[in-house]
Amino acid sequence: MIKTVNLQKIFRTEEVQTLALNNVNIEVEKGEFVAIMGPSGCGKSTLLNILGLLDNPTSGSYFLNGTDVSKFTESQRTNIRKGVIGFVFQSFNLIDELNVYENIELPLLYMGVPSSERKKRVEEAMKRMDIMHRAKHFPQQLSGGQQQRVAIARAVVANPKLILADEPTGNLDSKNGKEVMELLSELHKEGTTIVMVTHSKHDAGYAGRIINLFDGEVVAELNL
Known part of the structure; x- marks a missing residue:
């Protein structure tokens, strides 16, 4: 599903050049x-x-489902992200002005899904994440664990084939963190591909394989 070939990313300012990724092959x-x-x-x-597909590499190739997307424009990247990739972030990235239902519905609106189908999918996602009773609440009225459940519901509502999670338990206590990891594990068991960035060895234990990076390079891989 994912393949990178000699992937390199350089960040440049007027005075400084930083090599963030160097010949990454995964x-x-x-x-x-x-x-x-x-x-x-x-x-x-x-x-x-x-x-x-939130950024392009400086050089090298990135194949997603067999297509080299490394030089795609922002518009092309946006079209692929819709319905293909779900995101879960440490900071939840919920919109404060929207309630739980509206936050989860947002990807479906971008995809142009009809109203009746949106309602069905949003309610299914809320039931799965056990947040139906919070549908009309706003993010600031929720605990951290509840906010991350909303974020996961938003990530899965479009039935993506790939979920990318960046420190999904980083802002949670151990109990809520465990529940979030169990939810991700359930999605994986149902066939969803998951790539997760984490500092936590405990969270990494839910994965089947660990890729270790150091100074922008892959230094080790471990099958669990």
Whole structure:
């Protein structure tokens, strides 16, 4: 499903050039759960942004479902993201002005899904994440664990084939963090491909494989 070939990312300012990723070669098969680990600043989130088509590499290739998407325009990347990739972030990234139902519905609106189908899918996602009773609440009225459940519901409502998670338990206590990881594990068991960036060895234990980065390079891989 995912393959990178000599992927490189350089950030440039007027005075400084930073090599964030250097010749990164990874493959993720359909249905895998892969954790990406490494110290702060090693390039984990940069890699995830490229895999999620939020950014392009400076050089090298990125194949998603067999298509080289590494030079795609923002418009092309946006079209692929819709319905293909679901995102779960540490900071939840919910819209404060929208209630739970509206936050979850948002990807379906972008996709142009009819109203009746949107309602069905949103309610299914809320039931699955056990947040139906919070449908009319706004993010600031929810606990951190509840906000992350909303974020996961939003990520899965379009039935994506790939979920990218960036430190999904980073802002949660151990109990809520465990529940979130169990939800992701359930999705994986149903066939969803998951790539997760994490500092947590405990969270990485839910994956089937760990890729270790250091200074923008893959230094080790471990099958669990």
